[in-house]
Amino acid sequence: MKIRADCGIIGNPQQKNITVLALVKRYLKTKTGTKPQKKSNYRFVVNILKNEPFSGKKIGAIKTSDAKLFLIKLQSDGRGYSTVKTVRGVLRPAFQMAVDDDIIVKNPFGFQLAGVVVNDSKTREAISRDQMRKFLKFIHDDNTYCKYYEAL
The missing domain is CATH 1.10.150.130 (Tyrosine recombinase, N-terminal domain)
Incomplete structure (x- = not known):
């Protein structure tokens, strides 16, 4: 030492x-x-x-x-x-x-x-706003999944 x-x-x-x-x-x-x-x-x-x-x-x-x-x-x-x-x-x-x-x-x-x-990293979105609207519209209009629309 x-x-x-x-x-x-x-x-x-x-x-x-x-x-x-x-x-x-x-x-x-x-x-x-x-x-x-x-x-x-x-x-x-x-x-x-x-x-x-x-x-x-x-x-x-x-x-x-x-x-x-x-x-x-x-x-x-x-x-x-x-x-x-x-x-x-x-x-x-x-x-x-x-x-x-x-x-x-x-x-x-x-x-x-x-x-x-x-x-330089970019934040990524899981889905775009347009994709989200289409998905929610599908849930809303579908007979099987419409019961989940309010939760989403």
Whole structure:
């Protein structure tokens, strides 16, 4: 253990040398009892990170600007806002774990996502207004389903 003169926090200098991918994998090991869909999302993020040079960087060298530039790069490479948000949703708590373990001083992903990447996602409607009118008219006029019209 070594005492850092800048803030007096005791930390292990070797732990700062672990990569982003290794940190994420370590963080995911702490996530026990997760549902299958959540585990699938975690695997999705790990697969994205495996193909990115960013995942090979040492966590002690990552600055907030590096984190922002990485997320911007993901979006400019064609990843959607939802994917970028999912990746950040794993990286942010992983780096927070490193902060809590006194490996790093500050979480480089501790910023608002909206100020960095553009939310290009579109809200989808289940059915259009015209389709809804036709459906309700069918329910109203049908002998079998007309009893449900008031409920709808």
